[in-house]
Amino acid sequence: MRFVDEFRSAEKARALAARITELCEPGRQYKLMEVCGGHTHTIYKHGLEDYLPEAITLVHGPGCPVCVIPMGRVDDAIHLASQPDTIMTSFGDMMRVPGSHGSFFDAKANGTDIRMVYSPLDSLKIARQNPGKRVVFMAIGFETTTPSTAMTVLRAKAEGLENFSVFCNHVTIIPAIKAILDSPDLRLDGFIGPGHVSTVIGCRPYEFIAAGYGKPVVVAGFEPLDILQSIYMLMRQLSEGRSEVENQYTRVVPWDGNLAALTAINQVMELRPYFEWRGLGFITHSAMRLRDGFRAFDAEALFEVPGVRVADPKACQCGEVLKGVLKPWECKVFGTACTPETPIGTCMVSPEGACAAYYNYGRMNRHRVVEVEVSRP
Amino acid sequence: MCLGIPGEVVEFLPDQADLARVDVSGVRRVINIGLLADDPPEPGEWVLIHVGFALSKIDESEAAAALQFLEGIGQAYADELAALAESRIE
Amino acid sequence: MSDRRASWVDEALREHEEHAAAGAVSDREQQVLDRIDRARRRRPRIREERITMSHGAGGKASRTLTEAVFLDAFRNPLLEPLEDAALLQVNGSRLALTTDSYVVSPLFFPGGNIGDLAVNGTVNDLSVAGATPLYLSAGFVLEEGLPVADLTAIVASMQAAAAAAGVQVVTGDTKVVERGKADGCYINTAGVGVVEHDLALGAATARPGDAVIVSGPVGDHGVTIMLARGELDIEADLSSDTAPMNGMIAGLLAAVPGVRAMRDATRGGVATILNEVAVAAGVGVMVEEDQIPVRTQVRGAAELLGIDPMYVACEGRLVAIVDGQQSDLAVAALRADPLGEQAAVIGRVTADQPGIVLLKTAFGGTRIVDLLVGDPLPRIC
Numbered sequence: 001m002r003f004v005d006e007f008r009s010a011e012k013a014r015a016l017a018a019r020i021t022e023l024c025e026p027g028r029q030y031k032l033m034e035v036c037g038g039h040t041h042t043i044y045k046h047g048l049e050d051y052l053p054e055a056i057t058l059v060h061g062p063g064c065p066v067c068v069i070p071m072g073r074v075d076d077a078i079h080l081a082s083q084p085d086t087i088m089t090s091f092g093d094m095m096r097v098p099g100s101h102g103s104f105f106d107a108k109a110n111g112t113d114i115r116m117v118y119s120p121l122d123s124l125k126i127a128r129q130n131p132g133k134r135v136v137f138m139a140i141g142f143e144t145t146t147p148s149t150a151m152t153v154l155r156a157k158a159e160g161l162e163n164f165s166v167f168c169n170h171v172t173i174i175p176a177i178k179a180i181l182d183s184p185d186l187r188l189d190g191f192i193g194p195g196h197v198s199t200v201i202g203c204r205p206y207e208f209i210a211a212g213y214g215k216p217v218v219v220a221g222f223e224p225l226d227i228l229q230s231i232y233m234l235m236r237q238l239s240e241g242r243s244e245v246e247n248q249y250t251r252v253v254p255w256d257g258n259l260a261a262l263t264a265i266n267q268v269m270e271l272r273p274y275f276e277w278r279g280l281g282f283i284t285h286s287a288m289r290l291r292d293g294f295r296a297f298d299a300e301a302l303f304e305v306p307g308v309r310v311a312d313p314k315a316c317q318c319g320e321v322l323k324g325v326l327k328p329w330e331c332k333v334f335g336t337a338c339t340p341e342t343p344i345g346t347c348m349v350s351p352e353g354a355c356a357a358y359y360n361y362g363r364m365n366r367h368r369v370v371e372v373e374v375s376r377p
Numbered sequence: 378m379c380l381g382i383p384g385e386v387v388e389f390l391p392d393q394a395d396l397a398r399v400d401v402s403g404v405r406r407v408i409n410i411g412l413l414a415d416d417p418p419e420p421g422e423w424v425l426i427h428v429g430f431a432l433s434k435i436d437e438s439e440a441a442a443a444l445q446f447l448e449g450i451g452q453a454y455a456d457e458l459a460a461l462a463e464s465r466i467e
Numbered sequence: 468m469s470d471r472r473a474s475w476v477d478e479a480l481r482e483h484e485e486h487a488a489a490g491a492v493s494d495r496e497q498q499v500l501d502r503i504d505r506a507r508r509r510r511p512r513i514r515e516e517r518i519t520m521s522h523g524a525g526g527k528a529s530r531t532l533t534e535a536v537f538l539d540a541f542r543n544p545l546l547e548p549l550e551d552a553a554l555l556q557v558n559g560s561r562l563a564l565t566t567d568s569y570v571v572s573p574l575f576f577p578g579g580n581i582g583d584l585a586v587n588g589t590v591n592d593l594s595v596a597g598a599t600p601l602y603l604s605a606g607f608v609l610e611e612g613l614p615v616a617d618l619t620a621i622v623a624s625m626q627a628a629a630a631a632a633g634v635q636v637v638t639g640d641t642k643v644v645e646r647g648k649a650d651g652c653y654i655n656t657a658g659v660g661v662v663e664h665d666l667a668l669g670a671a672t673a674r675p676g677d678a679v680i681v682s683g684p685v686g687d688h689g690v691t692i693m694l695a696r697g698e699l700d701i702e703a704d705l706s707s708d709t710a711p712m713n714g715m716i717a718g719l720l721a722a723v724p725g726v727r728a729m730r731d732a733t734r735g736g737v738a739t740i741l742n743e744v745a746v747a748a749g750v751g752v753m754v755e756e757d758q759i760p761v762r763t764q765v766r767g768a769a770e771l772l773g774i775d776p777m778y779v780a781c782e783g784r785l786v787a788i789v790d791g792q793q794s795d796l797a798v799a800a801l802r803a804d805p806l807g808e809q810a811a812v813i814g815r816v817t818a819d820q821p822g823i824v825l826l827k828t829a830f831g832g833t834r835i836v837d838l839l840v841g842d843p844l845p846r847i848c
Contacts, residue, residue, distance in 0.1 A: 001767065010831035013831055038848055047826075047834045048830065050832040065848065066848060092845040093846045096521075096841070105520065118699050122700065313480060329496050335502065336502060341527055341840050352848050359503075361834040361835050361837075363500060364500070364820060364835050
């Protein structure tokens with residue numbers, strides 16, 4: 001596969017790993033956070049940590065838009081889906097996320113019409129094909145996905161569709177990163193920046209991290225070599241005492257982002273004053289809702305949702321895992337009460353959540369370090 | 378947030394603005410290229426696909442540059458290891 | 468705003484309390500991993516009140532259902548191995564008995580139809596148990612409104628498949644249900660075969676040093692069906708790999724005395740079989756990602772959807788565990804058959820981390836291959 005296979009080469013990985021190791025100051029420990037759940041997934045799926053020296057720890061951040069949806073919002077979605085003559089459409093990622101009385105899968109077992117789609121455009125197609133039903137699209141995702149929902153709403157409007165609406169749960173990445181940076185119990189040395197979010201928002205929004213907090217940021221692609229190279233670039237910045245925003249993913253990420261995408265988002269949506277993030281609490285200006293002018297496509301405006309807040313159980317330590325304070329296996333309920341089949345908290349809920357990724361892929365004796373010869377002492 | 382796959386634009390759909398057929402390793406899907414309206418891709422160009430939309434064009438020269446950098450690091454490393462090995466023999 | 472607690476969580480936590488009381492909860496990583504292993508070996512319990520699609524996917528949920536409901540009720544030594552077929556001693560002859568139901572939708576897809584699956588699937592389940600397949604039964608549940616022409620086509624395919632495999636359909640049954648049920652047609656087949664050798668085949672016999680071999684590219688059937696359903700709007704030139712493997716298997720057994728076990732890689736895919744072997748034999752399994760054959764298009768579709776071909780169903784692929792010294796012989800024997808052209812050794816059985824399947828990625832790192840809860844679901848993240 002072009003633009004994929006070339007970035008999965010093991011030999012090049014060894015070279016990068018050697019360089020990374022050389023850049024480690026003796027006696028110093030480094031904590032680098034990858035914000036994006038997709039990066040967490042790649043790291044575990046390819047066994048990337050095997051290439052890193054013990055001095056470097058990767059901390060898994062809150063960039064999993066499925067994980068951060070509070071249980072109460074899942075309940076709301078199921079409530080919407082359960083109304084008469086309604087078809088709920090959703091990405092596969094949401095299907096097993098449990099609300100307080102079960103997941104979309106469980107609701108489906110109870111007879112609710114919930115269908116999995118690959119794209120919001122597929123949801124639109126279902127709406128066209130079922131004029132007698134109301135079709136709701138469960139919109140989730142960071143800024144990578146938000147433009148697609150916005151474009152779909154614009155298309156629905158242009159076609160004059162009357163039976164299509166969106167239950168908007170889009171969130172934004174910068175407030176989450178800021179919450180991490182402002183957290184008192186965390187010490188991070190640098191950030192592996194989200195690659196695909198950046199195709200939309202560009203690299204400028206991260207400048208406050210480098211300038212204001214003095215932490216380097218490297219916007220990274222999703223193949224294992226992309227991530228390794230980004231770690232190398234971060235280590236180089238740290239060893240040279242720099243803190244800047246750099247773009248490793250230049251083949252896809254434009255520095256200024258995608259104006260058409262930002263325009264579409266802005267046309268259709270606005271920031272909510274605040275939104276609850278599971279595990280992180282309420283964050284201001286961190287999520288989107290449809291503007292008044294698009295009321296006709298806003299499921300929350302058109303229909304009643306219970307809006308009940310469901311608290312996470314006390315035993316849940318997701319907040320600390322999300323902020324990188326705890327490793328997944330350090331959580332007291334990890335792997336026993338909380339497993340991918342019975343996820344108690346957000347980090348286990350989606351396959352790219354830190355705990356799920358570790359449970360599914362990384363739960364093993366860590367002797368397997370790839371032998372890397374360091375040529376310069 | 379994240380699952381974006383590179384695909385090659387094969388053709389535009391005749392009477393559907395904004396829609397193009399892409400190819401990913403022989404698998405084809407129609408996607409919306411409306412987000413690239415400012416600089417639409419031509420057949421033969423590659424785009425990043427996410428949930429049925431093209432988010433960005435893949436800049437082939439940047440990709441080549443990235444690979445060259447990796448190639449370079451790989452070669453420099455191999456050279457150093459070879460030099461190291463040689464010096465050990467003596 | 469009022470708060471509501473999720474009741475199912477309380478139950479999970481209660482179980483954890485009981486479990487934690489049994490041994491000190493520690494913060495050292497290895498002890499945590501051991502604790503998790505013990506938790507995984509607990510007696511399986513169904514938590515759900517209703518059956519969900521996950522229970523049919525071949526992963527953890529299916530396994531729990533089988534053990535907690537069926538095995539629990541029917542428990543007997545012949546059932547317990549839970550292999551693809553049961554091995555029976557009847558009046559001095561060793562027989563194999565198997566059954567399968569076919570509920571695929573759509574009924575017709577590139578590469579075949581539900582009828583082909585039904586015959587080949589049962590032939591294969593008997594063959595991997597080491598039996599020569601002989602006789603099949605075929606039970607039909609038909610939906611009111613199904614075109615007779617469709618049924619005729621399905622049955623014609625079944626006869627062709629049976630003839631190709633050298634078996635006969637000797638008994639059957641038909642039921643009709645109201646419009647809206649049975650998705651057109653469901654088929655159940657049961658099969659009986661005779662074991663004519665002395666080999667004691669079974670996943671539990673796998674031992675460190677054995678080779679893990681796959682007979683061809685994985686994921687063809689499952690991806691073909693996913694695309695054929697038409698919901699994903701993806702076009703690809705792919706077809707199901709449904710085929711009877713009895714000829715290929717006979718060739719393998721004739722040439723290679725050191726075959727320990729064979730499995731038909733159906734729902735749950737190759738990954739599920741590897742996990743079953745690891746657990747049944749109490750061994751580790753280590754496979755290499757770049758040795759696993761996958762067709763380019765299956766890979767493309769899987770990348771696009773974010774699913775892993777290792778978990779995707781095949782319908783004409785074999786996973787064989789073979790004495791490590793005879794792996795070349797086994798691959799050659801498989802390749803001698805047209806169905807086994809791309810047979811390859813994909814890994815080894817090890818003594819390392821029993822019960823766990825490890826994968827060395829093409830990138831060079833290592834990770835676990837665990838059972839999924841249910842079907843692999845397309846993802847966006």
